[in-house]
Amino acid sequence: MSFHTIIEPFRIKSVESIKFTDRPEREAALRAAGYNVFRLRAEDVLIDLLTDSGTGAMSAAQWSALMLGDESYAGSRSFYRFERVVQELTGFRHVIPTHQGRAAERILFHTMLKAGDCVPNNNHFDTTRANIEVEGAEALDLVIPEGRVPALLHPFKGNVDLGALERLLEERGDHVPLVMATVTNNSGGGQPVSLGNLRAVADLAHRFGKPFFLDACRFAENAYFIKKRDPGQEQRTPREIAHEMFRLADGCTFSAKKDGLANIGGFLAMNDDGWAERCRNLLILTEGFPTYGGLAGYDLEAIAQGLEEVLEEPYLRYRLRSTEYLGEKLAAAGVPIIQPPGGHAIYIDARALLPHVPPLQYPGIALVNALYTEAGVRSVEIGTVMFGLRPDGSETAAAMDLVRLAIPRRVYTQSHIDYVAESVLAVARDVENLRGYRIVSAARTLRHFTARFEPLAADPAVDAPPRRD
Numbered sequence: 001m002s003f004h005t006i007i008e009p010f011r012i013k014s015v016e017s018i019k020f021t022d023r024p025e026r027e028a029a030l031r032a033a034g035y036n037v038f039r040l041r042a043e044d045v046l047i048d049l050l051t052d053s054g055t056g057a058m059s060a061a062q063w064s065a066l067m068l069g070d071e072s073y074a075g076s077r078s079f080y081r082f083e084r085v086v087q088e089l090t091g092f093r094h095v096i097p098t099h100q101g102r103a104a105e106r107i108l109f110h111t112m113l114k115a116g117d118c119v120p121n122n123n124h125f126d127t128t129r130a131n132i133e134v135e136g137a138e139a140l141d142l143v144i145p146e147g148r149v150p151a152l153l154h155p156f157k158g159n160v161d162l163g164a165l166e167r168l169l170e171e172r173g174d175h176v177p178l179v180m181a182t183v184t185n186n187s188g189g190g191q192p193v194s195l196g197n198l199r200a201v202a203d204l205a206h207r208f209g210k211p212f213f214l215d216a217c218r219f220a221e222n223a224y225f226i227k228k229r230d231p232g233q234e235q236r237t238p239r240e241i242a243h244e245m246f247r248l249a250d251g252c253t254f255s256a257k258k259d260g261l262a263n264i265g266g267f268l269a270m271n272d273d274g275w276a277e278r279c280r281n282l283l284i285l286t287e288g289f290p291t292y293g294g295l296a297g298y299d300l301e302a303i304a305q306g307l308e309e310v311l312e313e314p315y316l317r318y319r320l321r322s323t324e325y326l327g328e329k330l331a332a333a334g335v336p337i338i339q340p341p342g343g344h345a346i347y348i349d350a351r352a353l354l355p356h357v358p359p360l361q362y363p364g365i366a367l368v369n370a371l372y373t374e375a376g377v378r379s380v381e382i383g384t385v386m387f388g389l390r391p392d393g394s395e396t397a398a399a400m401d402l403v404r405l406a407i408p409r410r411v412y413t414q415s416h417i418d419y420v421a422e423s424v425l426a427v428a429r430d431v432e433n434l435r436g437y438r439i440v441s442a443a444r445t446l447r448h449f450t451a452r453f454e455p456l457a458a459d460p461a462v463d464a465p466p467r468r469d
């Protein structure tokens with residue numbers, strides 16, 4: 001018999017209470033946080049959808065693997081298990097552990113880039129972009145045009161625009177030290193990249209003599225999308241597809257806080273001996289010895305176990321379905337979201353939902369803050385605050401103003417997700433009363449993490465009471 005309901009493929013062995021607050025408490029907490037939800041105390045949040053990064057629940061097998069951690073400074077047994085699992089998965093010769101994804105990015109880019117270089121990607125994630133720009137290089141987004149239209153349905157909106165990539169390599173190839181693709185494409189809505197597109201990007205890069213690197217944070221979700229949507233791939237296992245994805249590339253950066261199913265960790269992996277040596281030398285300077293790279297032995301054990309579990313089909317089926325379930329509820333009620341739903345998150349098109357708030361008054365922040373005050377749900381702006389500041393200090397509207405509801409792995413049940421949907425719909429019903437914000441103070445890089453905001457006063461012309469004459 002085949003059942004329609006896709007259930008959580010686990011039972012719960014240990015629970016953590018969440019705190020209920022009332023609206024005045026949340027308003028006070030948000031004011032004290034400078035209207036930036038990154039600055040809230042997590043305990044003042046009821047459902048935390050800020051990120052899916054490092055917020056997942058580890059399995060009993062992962063918790064027990066912690067006890068096997070070998071904390072030797074050099075040559076730890078846990079490193080060799082970690083290395084073996086990563087090598088089997090990716091096929092890359094060199095595996096360099098890092099404390100999280102951005103450390104892998106920093107080491108890779110500091111080793112391979114010089115000022116004036118350019119790194120193409122479908123869409124760079126914020127830390128990837130910042131780590132490229134800090135080297136004086138340009139982070140170029142070359143996602144297909146369909147990937148820039150939130151409501152448009154396309155099975156692989158994370159695909160790289162092959163024509164644009166070829167033109168770039170022809171015209172500025174001397175300044176392109178590597179080509180990247182992010183799977184799935186977080187900044188573009190958690191959208192997958194097809195196997196055909198990955199093959200074509202790898203071919204193009206190699207034809208021009210460039211290495212091809214994956215930003216592989218959500219490789220397992222991407223592999224499952226390929227299985228479900230790429231014609232001819234439905235009979236393959238997610239593991240077989242992931243193997244092929246990695247083997248098209250020359251290396252990858254990886255944050256184990258996503259599809260490593262761990263709370264911390266990452267790695268940089270590659271085939272080239274020379275780059276690997278230079279990267280390891282830099283690793284020793286800032287992260288640690290090459291067999292621990294800023295992680296404890298027990299972290300390496302948890303990641304090794306997580307990388308095995310993440311490719312299990314019941315897990316991936318539930319993971320993608322629970323995200324889609326939230327998306328369906330919002331879309332059915334008319335809330336504009338990036339379609340189709342991505343793997344790890346639902347992205348609300350805040351620019352479309354709040355047309356009365358211009359991009360430079362941050363409609364995403366207005367929506368994020370309303371969701372928190374209304375329901376205690378924490379989400380995140382992915383828009384003009386995150387991407388609008390140019391290296392020269394000027395500010396422009398980002399390509400999209402999105403609000404991301406990122407779903408931690410194996411943490412929330414269907415009733416939590418029903419509550420989130422109800423909260424979004426309550427805010428959406430009253431959306432014309434939401435106001436924009438202005439920035440009071442902000443850092444020059446990655447400003448969204450620490451900026452302070454102030455709500456803009458209501459526009460007297462718009463909000464004047466109706467005349468009674």
Ligand SMILES: Cc1ncc(COP(=O)(O)O)c(C=O)c1O
Pocket residue numbers: 053100101102103125127128182184186187215217255256257265266
């Ligand atoms: C696509 C992508 N790349 C890189 C990173 C950076 O990883 P980390 O947060 O572990 O530094 C993230 C984190 O969200 C991401 O989504």
